[in-house]
Amino acid sequence: MLASGILPSPAPMHIPDGFLSIVVSAICWVLTAVGVGVSLWRSGKTLGGRQVPLMGVLAAFIFAAQMLNFTVAGGTSGHLIGGALAAILLGPWAGILTLTTVVAIQALVFQDGGLLVMGANILNMGIISVLVAYGVYRGVTALARGQRWGLFVGGFSAAWLSVVIASVATAIQLAFSGTSPLGVALPAMAGVHVLIGIGEGLITVGALAFVAAARRDLLPALSGVEGGPSDKPVRGLGWAAVGLTIALAVTLFAPLASEYPDGLERVAEDLGFGEAALDAPYAIIPDYVFPGLSEESPAATILAGIVGALIVAVLGLGIAAAVARLRKRAVLQEIGD
Amino acid sequence: MAVEICIDVQDLSYAYHDGRQALRGVNLRVRPGEKVALVGPNGAGKSTLLLHLNGILRGDGGVRVMGQAVTEPNLARIRAQVGLVFQDPDDQLFSPTVFEDVAFGPLYAGLPEEEIRRRVAWALAQVGAEPYAERVSHHLSLGEKKRIAIASVLSMEPEILVLDEPTAGLDPRTRRRLIGLLQKLSQTLLVATHDLWLVAEVFPRTVVLDEGQVIADGPTEELLADAVLMGAHGLEVPHCYLPHAERHHG
């Protein structure tokens, strides 16, 4: 297991050169180029001349904010990666640009992350984490319809999930490069980052609370919400909460369940994942046999758990949103709009 | 271009976004070559007034610089004629190297490369900072940064120099050096400052600003020695004007 205490970087996610194959590196560069290009274009349109100084200083802010730390129980230190904070405060495009800048400077100045593999590091920490965080945050705050809890739950879950998903992406890249079999990389990375994500979530929420108190106008989700009548969104809230709780429970308890193959097979079948989903990525990696990788292995469980959790969450949010829209329409018809 | 009045502020008023009135009907006329100090308590509106001189802020009333109205078509030219040096040099030195910072103004004025390099060398020489050209700004001391911030503005060869708190935070020796530099400059000078000793030494004319209004505008000796005036606006008579104290020269 990679313990965050061993590694000097803020999060054990900065891949050095030599750990990814050229093919994987190149693919990541292409994806990153597209993501960064779009972000430059979109944020340039909104910010105009302010784009360069604002993005630059905020990247410096994220970098410096990563220095803020606190001690989480268990001896590990919590640090801020900043993807969710950037996404929520700045929006997705500016968020991607600032995190890209942070990753680039970390690699160039500290050799935290390699040069050739920078495309992958930017993809994980700058693009995937930002987009996941933004999506979750918007989803949750839409559900909350302007209420304050949306900020905190949205912020926390956005931060946590962004960190975990980014770590999963890292594990997948390592596996495709043949550096570390998925069976080990995934539990190691995801396991550690499930904890790190909690710290990230707490700091993110703390920062959002401060900004909400001091400068509400900077938080688009709180101001100007297209809220209809303040109908009790209990149904929508209920769905989302139940769904997410189940999803998280599955993910977190999956490793414990690995001793009970029956339970695992049941879970995999329920979610519709059999061998098909697990075979596909491994077929691309030549000549490797992964020890004991079947439905009973921790990797399969966790992978299925995470993907399953996401599907449940998305379904839950979708149902809740649909319910909310139906209610709104019903109420509007009453008013005679 | 010879003008009679290079800074002409008429009845200028300005309110912040939150509604606070920062300037109330300010009138100010400065002739070419004058050295004018702007004094007043914190929150008087000194910095706000200065930001109107190159169009960063636009208030109600008339502001003319070098005979031109501070409006959109004239801004590029006005900004080359008014060199504004901010209070925190870290805000003003934003380029990777000192050279690039001093070259920024001429570069954006569209000058050819040869001319840019000439101006950078000249401006750095003016402030005594030639060896710093390839340095990275964050290594420099406050005094060095302040000097280079002035150089970054001098390279545009402005007619008017506007400085916001130039001596703030400097130790005595560095401050003395900066005062020497200010005395050497031939441009029209308008300086906002709390350093009343500096005012007494370098600026023949003083304008007192408080709560967004010009309270007094006249010869430094008269204003700064007026204990009642000073006291009423959060200022102190500098020792050099107290009758029983000896005159100190720096």
Add this chain to the structure above:
Amino acid sequence: MGLRIHALDAYRSGDSLVHRLDARVKLVLAVLFIATAALTPDGAWPAYALLAALALGVILLSRLGVGFVYRRSAVALPFALAAVTVMFSTPGQPLLVARILGWDVTLSDAGLVRFVSIVLKSWLSVQMAVVLTASTPFPGLLQAMRSLCLPKVLVAIVGFAYRYIFVIADEVMRMMRARAARSGSREGRGGGSVFWRARVTGGMAGNLFLRSIARSERIYEAMVARGYDGEVRVLRPPSLQLGDVLVALLFVLVLGAVQALAQLF
């Protein structure tokens, strides 16, 4: 972590041949070296030896000190833990069988070769990156990135970030010192729950964020005051010298030879 900010300048000044080499050439050569290492097949030991010799040669030429470079490049090694398991998962002749955490694992020869190859690739690559950043002032790296056709706006943003990290880090240090000064506790035990501490830390981050936005506004005003119009403009860099080009060609030839040698295995 606080110490790292003050080590923000990776650059160590000097007057060696490597220092004087054009930044653009250095960046390209470093990337080519890393790519060559990545492409070298597992177990092609002569090729790795050549690459190591080449790296050592460059380090010596740069006069940065072998110890210095080796120490700095150690930062990549902990990540090697990620590759450890490849020793057990690669099929090949078994060298060692062990029982770890309830699983039977077999260490194979191919796995060991693969593991060592990965560690070598990584270590050599990081050495080159260290030499690059230690022998090139950061503004030079920015220039090099522009020349590699990275978007001007992005390079400008990176430049600004680099410039202001130090400034904002100072503010963070002051905040942390203030927090430490107010965090005294009896018997050395930290007070407050995790949540409380996170909230305080988060509050500092939020405060810092607002101050950073305000600062970026002032910087924008300063830029506008000197004629900034939204376009990123830079002075043309000096053209490449013949010496730079020759060194580049020589280096590329050596890398090519290494690859050819590696493929023979």
